[in-house]
Every structure is written in C-alpha cells, then in structure tokens.
Amino acid sequence: MDRNKLFSYHQWATLESLRHVGTFGEELYQREGQNSFSSIEKTMEHVIGVEKLWLLRMIGTKSPAFEYFDVSTTEKAIEAFMLLHAEMELYMSSLSEEQWQEPLKFKNLRGDDFENTREEMLFTVINHGAYHRGQVTSFLRQFGKEGIALDYLYFKQ
Numbered sequence: 096m097d098r099n100k101l102f103s104y105h106q107w108a109t110l111e112s113l114r115h116v117g118t119f120g121e122e123l124y125q126r127e128g129q130n131s132f133s134s135i136e137k138t139m140e141h142v143i144g145v146e147k148l149w150l151l152r153m154i155g156t157k158s159p160a161f162e163y164f165d166v167s168t169t170e171k172a173i174e175a176f177m178l179l180h181a182e183m184e185l186y187m188s189s190l191s192e193e194q195w196q197e198p199l200k201f202k203n204l205r206g207d208d209f210e211n212t213r214e215e216m217l218f219t220v221i222n223h224g225a226y227h228r229g230q231v232t233s234f235l236r237q238f239g240k241e242g243i244a245l246d247y248l249y250f251k252q
Contacts (some may be wrong), residue, residue: 096196098217102187105221106180108245110173113139115243116235117169124169128237130230138234139172140164142227143179148204148222150183158202162167178200238251 116124125136132138143164149161166172166177195214202208209218230234232242 098187098214101221102184102217104247104250105177105224107250108228109142109176109224109246111205111243113169113173113176113233116231117173119235119238119240120215121168123235123238125167125242126234128234130228130233135231135234136166136172136232139166139176141217142176142224143172145223146176146183146220147179149216150179150186152167152201153201154186155199155217157200161204224231 097226125134127133130138132141143166144161147162147164164172164175172236190213194236196212198210198212199216200208200210206224228245235242
C-alpha cells in the first residue's frame with residue numbers, strides 16, 4: 096500500500112479520535128483511568144512526543160531527546176499533532192525512493208542500537224498510533240462512553 100495513503104489514514108484516525116474525545120469535555124480527556132498511561136492526555140503526550148522522535152531519527156539524528164508538547168486540552172493536542180505532521184509531510188515529500196530504503200542507525204531512549212529504513216520507521220509510527228488509539232477507546236469505555244469507528248474502510252468513504 097502507498098505510504099502516503101497510510102500516513103494520511105493515520106492522521107485522519109488520530110484527529111477523528113481526538114475530536115471524538117473532545118465532544119465529552121476536557122475533564123474526561125484529563126481523567127485518570129487504568130491503562131499504560133494515566134489519562135488520554137498523557138497518552139497523547141506520549142504519542143506526539145514519540146512521533147517527533149521518529150521524525151528526528153528519519154532525518155538522521157542518532158540519539159534524539161524526547162520533546163514534550165502542550166497537549167493540556169484536546170484542541171492543543173490537535174494543534175500540536177497537526178503542526179508536527181505538517182513538518183513530517185514536508186520532510187517526507189523531499190525523500191527519494193532510495194532514501195526511503197536507506198538503513199539508518201540510531202539509539203532508542205534506553206540506549207539500545209537499532210538500524211531501520213525510513214520506510215520501516217514510518218510503518219512503526221503508523222502502527223504505534225493505532226495501538227494508542229485503541230487505548231484511547233479503552234479509556235472511553237472505562238468512563239462509560241462510546242468509542243468511534245476508525246478502521247481504514249471509514250477513512251476511504
């Protein structure tokens with residue numbers, strides 16, 4: 096499948112998820128629950144920070160630092176996500192096919208060595224986002240709210 100379509104789907108699904116959460120109010124966005132992060136807000140802080148790490152790794156930064164974004168409200172999370180994705184799109188559109196397939200060495204936050212292509216890194220971003228959108232749905236259910244259908248087939252409609 097085309098990486099631009101996958102990235103567009105990832106953007107759409109994340110924004111739809113955040114907009115859906117926003118319909119329930121900021122109290123729910125910040126409410127603590129049971130998951131790998133304490134709240135939807137903390138989950139989004141992680142997701143956006145990790146996506147910035149992957150962008151920096153794609154650019155060639157060997158040991159990037161985690162950057163915290165202001166995601167204190169759903170609107171701020173949406174803005175941070177959109178700004179980061181505009182930066183990612185601009186960078187990715189400049190890459191040749193050879194650059195997408197070029198192996199890059201980097202260290203994760205624990206200092207472990209890795210080597211992956213930019214294409215593999217992008218797949219990791221998309222997969223990571225899907226995992227955490229599932230966690231957002233889990234939070235919503237804990238709080239007695241409905242999730243939202245974010246399957247690719249809904250994106251295509």
